[in-house]
Amino acid sequence: MIIIKQIKSMSRWAKTQKNKGRTIGFVPTMGYIHEGHLSLVRKAKKDCDRVVMSIFVNPIQFGPKEDFKRYPRDSKRDYRLAKSAGVDLIFYPSTKDMYPDNFLTYVSVTGLTNILCGRSRPDHFKGVTTVVTKLFNIIAPDIAYFGQKDAQQAIVIKKMAEDLNFPIKISVLPTVREGGGLAMSSRNTYLSASERYDALVINRALKSAKRLISSGELNAYMVISHIKKLIKQKKSVRIDYVEVVDMNSLKKINKISGGVLIVIAVFIGKTRLIDNITLKI
């Protein structure tokens, strides 16, 4: 497995692969690799000739009071896990190279980014779309892989790639869960044992909502109330939002029909966790 830290070397490698007619699958990450990331790598290996993983904790997608500094980092462990899943190359750039002094250019998707997570994290998605644009230009992948756990991110990136005509397919793969149903996230490492236990309520509430809808409840307000009631049973869990939205536009819906996304964001202690399920009615 190759490790490249320089942007220029990365571009050159990608160009060489293209010239040899090889396709590149790309898995962007902020490191602290878990099974969710590795499931993307395995799919990329099936689809493409070469798999590139980037590891970069992107400062501009964190708010001033968020966890940029304490975000978990362990490059040795990440390398080992990436290699075991078959990653061909890790791109591990420095912040200084990605955002030199006098960096001035931003990519924003309007409309989709001021709702849900964007409400409590106002510049988050602008940071994501900017870094993903940079990585797309540096790595020039044929397919880029994202996890459904970050549902809004996946929709925002798909919209960006479409609007800006990136010649790149965006592939979104199912959320990978721990045994108890908790969605895999690098941030799970922040949780104490009891917090991790309480966090199971998120997925439990989503599954219960799904059953409620299957039994005929199509009123989004009733479904949201049901979820909130379940979550509130755990005193350590504070709700940021619970919404039922259209799967593509992310707009709130009243009557559940068509492609629907049920999205949850909560705080447990200082840790912010998100999860979601998709339904087709």
Place this chain on the structure above:
Amino acid sequence: MIIIKQIKSMSRWAKTQKNKGRTIGFVPTMGYIHEGHLSLVRKAKKDCDRVVMSIFVNPIQFGPKEDFKRYPRDSKRDYRLAKSAGVDLIFYPSTKDMYPDNFLTYVSVTGLTNILCGRSRPDHFKGVTTVVTKLFNIIAPDIAYFGQKDAQQAIVIKKMAEDLNFPIKISVLPTVREGGGLAMSSRNTYLSASERYDALVINRALKSAKRLISSGELNAYMVISHIKKLIKQKKSVRIDYVEVVDMNSLKKINKISGGVLIVIAVFIGKTRLIDNITLKI
């Protein structure tokens, strides 16, 4: 010469050229081709295996009260001139394909775009950087060519390409002028005979400023006053701005030294004209 109107066909053609190992030079235009555009084509022909010209009057770079609707258009004439200069392919997309309903993504360069032309045209450069990003992704050129006449645009696009890591060289070529010194522009067609005559004062003032600086005047304020005085002799010409700025940062300077740009924007009737010279002291 090939003419392509569909985005997908354009991408496919570009990919085929890449696979054959050919380099692509790209000249983006809004049509109504003049010698300025053709000088870019000729340079592109020298540098690259294939030359693509885009013709697209980009609605999102015009303000609500600007000349989008009356901007001169003549595709037949453009095709003839492009062909004569050796363009291999014209990309002529529709507005509907470039900006479908629910288009949401924008690229902005902060700081460099709220000054000079950005002051009287607030969303202009955001429109330019967004469409250029789209065209870069569709055409995937090795080198893209821009005219020095639009000095601020050239600097903004260079900054964008650098910040977003586009694997594309930005080549900026000298302003081409009509006999009397007027900078070539598609908008010159708006001018009446007498307006066109009065417009010559712009370049005359720039040349006079250059002589003044050569003779030892390094106070930017004095140089600006000199230019304004000359321009004000023409009653039909209304000054938007006259500035002496740093060649890279576009920041105003007081004492002329290093790489300096003298920039002028005026209105003659309804027509907005810009021009500039660069100096190295």
